[in-house]
Amino acid sequence: METSLHRDAGFWVMIAIGLALLVAGPLVWDLFQIMQITQYVVLSVYVLSLSYIWGFGGILSFGQAAFFGLGAYTFSVASINMGETTFPFLLAFGLPALFGAALGYFMFYGKLSDVYMGVVTMVVTLIFWKLINHTAGPEYAIGDARLGGFNGIPSVPVLNVPGKPEAWLDPGQMFQVFMAILVILYIVLRTLIASDFGRVSLGIRENETRAALLGYDVRRHKVIVFAIGAGIAGMAGGMWATYQTFVDPNVFSLEMSAKALIWTMAGGVGTLAGPIIAVVVLQYLSLKLGEMHVLNNNFILGGIMMVLVLLVPKGGLPTLRDALVALKARTPAALQR
Amino acid sequence: MDYTVIVILEILRAISWLVILAAGLAIIFGMMKVINFAHGEFLMLGGYITIMSHNAGVPLWISIAVLAPLTVGLFGILVERLVIRHLYGRIIDSLLATWGLSLLMIGGVTMVFGNTVQGVSTPLGSIAIGAYQVPGYNLLLIVVAALLMAAIWALLRYTSAGLIARATMQNPDMAETLGVRTSWVYMATFGLGSAVTGLAGGLLAPLTGVAPSMGVNFVAQSFITVITGGASMIAGTLSAGTLLGTISQGVTFATGPVWGDAALLLAALVLLRVLPQGITGRIFRKSL
Numbered sequence: 001m002e003t004s005l006h007r008d009a010g011f012w013v014m015i016a017i018g019l020a021l022l023v024a025g026p027l028v029w030d031l032f033q034i035m036q037i038t039q040y041v042v043l044s045v046y047v048l049s050l051s052y053i054w055g056f057g058g059i060l061s062f063g064q065a066a067f068f069g070l071g072a073y074t075f076s077v078a079s080i081n082m083g084e085t086t087f088p089f090l091l092a093f094g095l096p097a098l099f100g101a102a103l104g105y106f107m108f109y110g111k112l113s114d115v116y117m118g119v120v121t122m123v124v125t126l127i128f129w130k131l132i133n134h135t136a137g138p139e140y141a142i143g144d145a146r147l148g149g150f151n152g153i154p155s156v157p158v159l160n161v162p163g164k165p166e167a168w169l170d171p172g173q174m175f176q177v178f179m180a181i182l183v184i185l186y187i188v189l190r191t192l193i194a195s196d197f198g199r200v201s202l203g204i205r206e207n208e209t210r211a212a213l214l215g216y217d218v219r220r221h222k223v224i225v226f227a228i229g230a231g232i233a234g235m236a237g238g239m240w241a242t243y244q245t246f247v248d249p250n251v252f253s254l255e256m257s258a259k260a261l262i263w264t265m266a267g268g269v270g271t272l273a274g275p276i277i278a279v280v281v282l283q284y285l286s287l288k289l290g291e292m293h294v295l296n297n298n299f300i301l302g303g304i305m306m307v308l309v310l311l312v313p314k315g316g317l318p319t320l321r322d323a324l325v326a327l328k329a330r331t332p333a334a335l336q337r
Numbered sequence: 338m339d340y341t342v343i344v345i346l347e348i349l350r351a352i353s354w355l356v357i358l359a360a361g362l363a364i365i366f367g368m369m370k371v372i373n374f375a376h377g378e379f380l381m382l383g384g385y386i387t388i389m390s391h392n393a394g395v396p397l398w399i400s401i402a403v404l405a406p407l408t409v410g411l412f413g414i415l416v417e418r419l420v421i422r423h424l425y426g427r428i429i430d431s432l433l434a435t436w437g438l439s440l441l442m443i444g445g446v447t448m449v450f451g452n453t454v455q456g457v458s459t460p461l462g463s464i465a466i467g468a469y470q471v472p473g474y475n476l477l478l479i480v481v482a483a484l485l486m487a488a489i490w491a492l493l494r495y496t497s498a499g500l501i502a503r504a505t506m507q508n509p510d511m512a513e514t515l516g517v518r519t520s521w522v523y524m525a526t527f528g529l530g531s532a533v534t535g536l537a538g539g540l541l542a543p544l545t546g547v548a549p550s551m552g553v554n555f556v557a558q559s560f561i562t563v564i565t566g567g568a569s570m571i572a573g574t575l576s577a578g579t580l581l582g583t584i585s586q587g588v589t590f591a592t593g594p595v596w597g598d599a600a601l602l603l604a605a606l607v608l609l610r611v612l613p614q615g616i617t618g619r620i621f622r623k624s625l
Contacts, residue, residue, distance in 0.1 A: 060429055062432070062436070106606045106607075106609070106610050109610065110609050110610040110611075110613045111613050112609060112613055113613075113614070114428055114429055115370065115371065115372055115428055115432065115564075116564050116609065116613070118372070118429070118432050119372055119560045119561075119563075119564050120564070120602075120605075120606065120609070122374070122560070123556075123557045123560055123561060123602055124602065126553065126556065126557045126598075127557060127598050127599050127602050129553075130557075130595070130598060130599075131595060131596075131599060134595045254440075254553065255440070258436060258437075258440060261433065261436075265433070295444070295448070296443075296444035296445070296447050296448045297444065298440045298441070298443045298444030298447065299440070299441055299443075299444025299445055299447075299448060300444070301437075301440050301444075302436075302437045302438060302439065302440030302441030302442070302443070302444060303437070303441055304437075305433060305434070305436065305437030305440065305441075306420065306434050306437035306438060306441065308433075308437075309424070309430050309433045309434040309437065310420065310423060310424075310434065313427075313430060
């Protein structure tokens with residue numbers, strides 16, 4: 001933890017991989033592959049929102065889909081009304097972040113325990129899902145955008161060049177923009193984690209009472225971390241809506257929240273690279289398993305989740321790292337004998 | 338006059354409904370301080386058992402009152418032995434594991450029975466009060482809620498098993514020192530809580546029918562009731578059920594059922610801001 005960021009090889013490797021994909025991707029892949037990989041990029045942004053607040057702030061949210069969905073609907077409604085996408089995209093970050101701050105106020109200033117927080121965040125998602133499912137009638141419209149209930153909102157605009165509403169991005173360009181967002185987000189989060197603010201977060205994660213006794217305002221700090229996570233999840237929701245050009249209540253589903261948890265656990269709590277790898281691997285696997293039509297998708301997700309909690313509680317990347325360290329430690333001893 | 342009676346009955350029904358839904362969850366939470374995130378799917382399981390055994394020729398009341406609690410209770414014990422037992426003291430992990438179980442059960446039941454709604458007709462017809470008709474099933478729910486609370490209270494207060502359970506709740510280490518095998522107490526509690534949830538699922542089946550993902554519609558209310566109530570099984574469930582049932586029924590009268598749940602959550606958030614450990618964290622602390 002004490003090595004500074006610019007000396008961390010993993011940090012530069014991740015950025016290099018990201019930039020290489022950004023440049024080479026559209027040249028190498030066909031349209032279908034680009035669409036597929038763009039999906040992984042969007043979901044990676046989404047999973048980072050949880051990996052950050054859980055791994056580096058000690059805040060476990062069971063309702064990250066509430067912010068993801070809020071961002072998706074905010075972007076859709078705003079862009080349909082405005083006829084352009086730049087400001088709506090910013091709004092997809094801002095509104096969920098504000099909502100996260102408000103919810104965080106009640107949870108952290110109320111000093112709710114972990115169980116209570118888990119329940120509250122999950123219930124918030126459930127209620128969003130219920131409410132949005134009940135907006136089928138024509139009376140539920142915000143400006144020109146009809147919410148459409150369980151049918152969702154069709155024809156969400158594709159991202160356009162800022163200031164030029166007619167200049168829509170093609171799939172290759174959209175992939176490059178999203179990849180750039182992911183790389184920038186990774187750099188910003190790593191910098192934030194290494195900053196003074198991030199160190200206080202880690203301190204709070206390790207021991208809340210001690211951090212409070214040292215004079216840090218734990219409650220305010222947690223609200224800020226939670227709101228940042230909410231904003232990132234909302235931005236991912238906006239990206240999801242414009243990527244699909246369609247949004248429906250499933251963005252608020254419990255499955256969506258569960259997936260963020262599963263990816264973070266699989267990759268390892270306390271890393272950012274691990275969850276991104278987990279998104280790619282697990283989404284690919286579930287796509288392949290889904291094609292076989294043998295096992296239900298929920299069944300697979302639930303099974304993975306239970307296996308992770310019971311057998312690999314530390315997560316993929318840290319377990320792998322520990323195994324490597326143990327292997328290194330054992331080798332010289334073996335040589336001595 | 339008749340209208341007043343109807344309104345009061347409706348509010349009582351809303352309260353009883355929350356009490357029945359949340360009682361099983363509250364038993365587990367009161368003992369282990371853990372929320373069973375698969376609660377909705379335990380309800381679903383109770384519902385399926387009821388409908389299936391009824392279709393197989395078992396009288397409906399026996400399916401609801403005996404078979405559903407028994408099966409779901411046994412299933413709960415199995416889950417406790419295979420999963421929960423390994424996660425004592427790791428509260429977050431047990432939440433995650435039970436959520437995984439919830440998804441697993443939804444998926445499993447969908448694979449077996451398909452994603453369709455099955456049901457039986459609601460028994461008991463309706464009863465006339467003045468110019469109004471009240472479904473007899475609603476009155477049954479009120480009676481069941483009262484009996485359920487009374488039975489749990491009597492069990493905790495007057496039996497030796499209840500004494501052991503209360504001791505384990507207050508101080509598990511001391512109870513263990515005095516020769517109580519706390520791990521068995523936890524197993525029995527989880528089984529009992531699951532059985533009560535199975536009963537709730539059985540009662541639910543004639544009202545709403547059963548489908549693999551039906552649990553989602555009821556967990557929000559159950560969770561809010563339990564966390565608002567706090568750690569006392571009976572006082573917590575009753576006080577939270579009364580408060581929230583009245584609020585949700587009032588909002589439903591005013592705006593329709595969609596906003597009822599949202600109003601519940603808002604009320605719970607404001608309440609938890611003041612009483613972070615639920616109602617029984619500060620008031621009625623010594624009660625069961």
